[in-house]
Amino acid sequence: MSAEPAIVGGAAASDLLAAGLLGAHVRGLRKARGLTLVQLATATELSHPFLSQLERGLAQPSLGSxxxxxxxxxxxPLELIAAAEAPTADVPxxxxxxxxxxDLEADFAVGSGRLLAHPVRPFHPMVYAAxxxxxxxxxxxxxxEFSYVLDGRVCLDLDGEVTELGVGDAxxxxxxxxxxxWSADGAPFRLLIVKQRPPHSAATD
Structure with missing residues (x-):
């Protein structure tokens, strides 16, 4: 397992807030998925101590982690980062x-995503480009999850069944x-994806 001792003790207040929000979101989502810290450490090949620090807002992960x-x-990663950067208070x-x-843009799947709504909304609409x-x-x-092809031609594999989609297909x-x-013709493609918001549990260890 790889540990990342990125302790945030000397960070600015905004960084500490973001780290705390990210950690709380990871913790809540882990609980909602029914996973222990040990199970998450095994699945991610990250150390148990590092994940514990992350959930308590004492460490920040690299993009790879x-x-x-x-x-x-x-x-x-897009949804995790969004949860860390957008507190639930004062949602318009x-x-x-x-x-x-x-809008927030970050890694999503093997491309990049642009989130088009506040992350606490019940649905996460986003533009995905790859x-x-x-x-x-x-x-x-x-x-x-729902997807709609904005540009390009896309091969969509659902549980082993592959369908080729073009602009306007959903x-x-x-x-x-x-x-x-993946691209059906080697050219870039864009999708509008609408995904249910992942659950968040307030349970504690």
Whole structure:
């Protein structure tokens, strides 16, 4: 296992707040998934002490470690980062997202995602962009997901059944269905993805 002793004792107040929010979200999601810290450590190949520090807001993960944690918890680095950067207080009743800037963008699957709503909303709409030509690993999570092709041609693999989709095509798959996408013609593609928000548990050890 690899440990990351990125202690945040000397960090700024905003960094400490973000670390605390990220840790609380990871802890809540782990609880909601029914995993112990030991099980999460095994799944991510990260050390138990490091994960314990992370959940208590005392350590910050690298992007690589965050990706491992996200996959093990059936979510994405984008959603974990969003939860850390957006406290639940003062969520507006309405939101307007313009095309240029302002939204959180981060790794999602094997491409990048742009979250189009506050992370505490019951659904996470996002624009996903990628150009991978190989299928890569499957992703699976407990929440339902909908995808709509904005640009390009995409191969969508749902539990081993591959379908080629073009602009305007859409798909819906229930939670637990293993899925992955790749370019059908070698060109970049973009999807609008709407995913149920991962659960958050307030349970404690």
């Amino acid at each position: 965050l990706r491992r944690i996200a996959v093990a918890l059936g979510t994405s 009743a309405t939101e307007v997202h313009r095309g240029a800037g302002g 150009d991978n030509t190989a299928p890569g690993d499957y992703f699976a999570h407990a929440e339902d 798909s819906y798959y229930a939670g637990g269905v293993a899925h992955r996408t």
